[in-house]
Amino acid sequence: MTVFFEDLAVGDTFALDSYDVTESEIREFAEKYDPQWFHTDPERAREESIYGGLIASGWHTTAMTMRLLVDGFFADSAALGAKGVDELRWRRPVTPGDTLTATIEVVDREAERPERGLVRLSIVTTNDADETVCSMLADVLFARRER
Template identity: 55%
Template sequence: MTIYYEDIEVGETDSFGSYEVTAEELLEFAEQYDPQPFHTDPEAAAESQFGGLIASGWHTCSMTMRLLVDGQFNDSAAMGAKAIEELRFPQPVRPGDTLSVQTEILEKSVDSDARGTVRARTETRNQDGTLVLSMISHVMYARR
């Protein structure tokens, strides 16, 4: 069943996903997109303020997006996001972490007869429940 704008309720929450972070993926992403030493060099990372390799925040965003697509957007009439606000990385993601996502619908607004926007809070947590990403997104959904 496809979820449309009208099917989404303000205050609704959902939790889903399980994404295992590997050192190989972390290094591959960092080498291509964010080649800072604490993302790409285990020895330099060990000497950094982080005490070891950590994922790029942009990689954390990408892993979160994967969880959102698999957990919500694939079964919906989502049409992409038009804004992200309050993007934060309160704690780093490390190799061996397992991530999951929680969402809360904050607001809805009608854009046109064909589309509405849903404002939602997304929180990504590791296996210990530690918050590693928080953001508020504005996602467009088709209307019935």
């Protein structure tokens, strides 16, 4: 069932599936987009970093969250794209072997035009210890069923 603007109400929540984080993926993403040593060099990260080992880039954590959002929610919705993200925070480092899950809560909605509405979503990503690793507020456009 496709989710349209009218199907979403403030307070609605959605729990999304999981995503398994691997060391190779952390290193590959970091080599391409954020090549800081604590993302790319496991030995040095283990010996010298304040994290005690290799961690994913916050941008990678956000990208993995986006994967969860698309697979678990946006793919079956009338989402038209986002206007932006506020209050993006990386609360805890993500490490190889972590399993991430995400939840969405509708915190606001407004009919912008006859053909679309704007929905503010609170998105929280957690690890398998149920610790928040990433949070953000996203403003997402959804097509309206009624025009």
